[in-house]
Amino acid sequence: MNRIDQLFATKKSNILNVYCTAGYPALTSTTEVLAALQNYGADLIEIGMPYSDPLADGPVIQQSSMVALENGMTIATLFEQLKNVRTPSASSDTVEVSVPLILMGYMNPVLQYGLEKFCEDAESVGVDGIILPDLPIYEYESLYRQLFETHNLHFIFLVTPETAEDRIRKIDALSSGFIYAVSSSSTTGNSKPIEGQSAYFEKLQGMQLKNPILVGFGIKDKATFQAACAHTNGAIIGSAYINELKQNSNIDTVTKEFLKKILA
């Protein structure tokens, strides 16, 4: 059973998904960040695959992507780093990561890596879901859906406050794992106050969708996390966490303090 399904089968509310950029702050910090996030309470982790032209991202994640690329991060390197996170050997000091892992990125690097190889390698290292915000429904359905399903990877679509109801239903039918509800139409780290979006969250809640809903964009502290969780299954934090990592290089301490404040 896919780890995302296992999670939602046992936990229905206040689910915390945290985004980190692979290879940030240092090339080798990816697994350390994953271990810290798991230790201090993240229920899922979204790993960003850095891209030179991240259209949907604001300055914070753009900057972390640029640093990660300068550090030498690639999809191949990421899969190499993730190779043993599910089953570390007894002799290594790698911590076992058991929470669901989701890869988030843009189509172009994945296309160059090769979609089929990407899905194979993602499955083999224990990835559970994929988010590619610039892969449209038409191409997903006609070209790639089968591939993701064959490799037991949930494909997670985004919806926004502007997404029409019939399209939300279509996205719900195509999605598996969960639906990523963008809190307001914006790039990451630049959303409108989440407190004003409760009507939208209530609408989603009332639609009785088959997939759980996690809210992303604009979740940065306890108050925004709780506002998002009031009507949905949980929320996703990205820019706010990357900002913390930027300020302080001690990954374990930063992660501990940051998540403590959110979950307190």
Added chain:
Amino acid sequence: MLMEKEHNFAVNEHGYYGEFGGAFIPEMLYPNVKQLQEQYLQIMGDPAFQLEVDQLLKDYVGRPTPLFFAERLSKRYSTNIYLKREDLCHTGAHKINNTVGQILLAQRLGKTRIIAETGAGQHGVATATVCALKGMECIVYMGEKDIERQAPNVARMKMLGATVVPALSGSKTLKDATNEAIRDWINNPADTHYIIGSVVGPHPYPDMVARFQSIISQEIKQQLLEKTGSELPTHVIACVGGGSNAAGAFYHFLDDESVKLVAVEAAGHGINSGMSAATTQLGTPGILHGSKSLLMQTADGQVIEPHSISAGLDYPGIGPLHAYLYKSGRGIFMSATDEEALHSAFDISKTEGIIPALETAHAFSVLDKMEFDETDVVVICLSGRGDKDLATYMNYL
């Protein structure tokens, strides 16, 4: 402006030219792009809209632009060379053909705020101009590096009332200005229309911009018929960055296989120098700015920062129509280096008394590399004038 019949190189319903095109956009842009996809043909086909576009093109832009027989140049190459004088358009380049169309379209869509990206500044100026004309707010994103090298156009945009926002990310050129404009649109979806300046971006932009620019080849046909008795040339030559002037100059000849369509890319310091913008020579299939096309990129799929002396050609991609023309063999793709383009700019100035834009100068550089018959009819799209490039040209006087 509009094709009466669909030609062989038209987009399909999903926005593809062969394997290239599509609309690879995040969900946040979906409502806006969908609205455009559903309405652009209908709006452009409305006779009242066409009349309004035609009137502005005539009375404001100054169309039709002349098709000039370049006598001395023709003599040199022992053939017949005609120059399509897009440099004589209001604001100094072909870019305004598209912005006139899109501003009227934006009005029909009820939008009140306009954003645009610009490289050389010609599209930025053309957008700022039509925004002033229609009293709309205008924000132009421009790479920090381009702001430095195209100072006169920055001043023009400001004088026209536009806000010029520097793009500070990546290579600080056209690619990054486009990223910033798209991010702006994601953050302001309700009131804003994004006027893309080239035949790039998610469907329907490549097709929509090509249709607005197709006035160029429509006029060439009529003018050639008057001057030569045949509406078909043997060659059409145009420079290509994203490819809007080339798309416009080729458009009505796409189905006439006898017409050689020559696209000239910027080779920068040389195709294999690592400092180039010749996308068809250096690119592989990839996705940038919402469409699948040829793209200069690393093996890992990171976009490579291109180089060209001309800001308008300094782009790592190419419109999906051009990628398809290249792949299918319908288009002949050539290139010119920075040095060759500079040489051509000075040569054309002295030979024909026309100072071309640096971008345009690339198109002239391939004349030396081609062979023509005495009876050939060669049309070069003189896409823009060189006033904006004087600072560069002055270094070589």
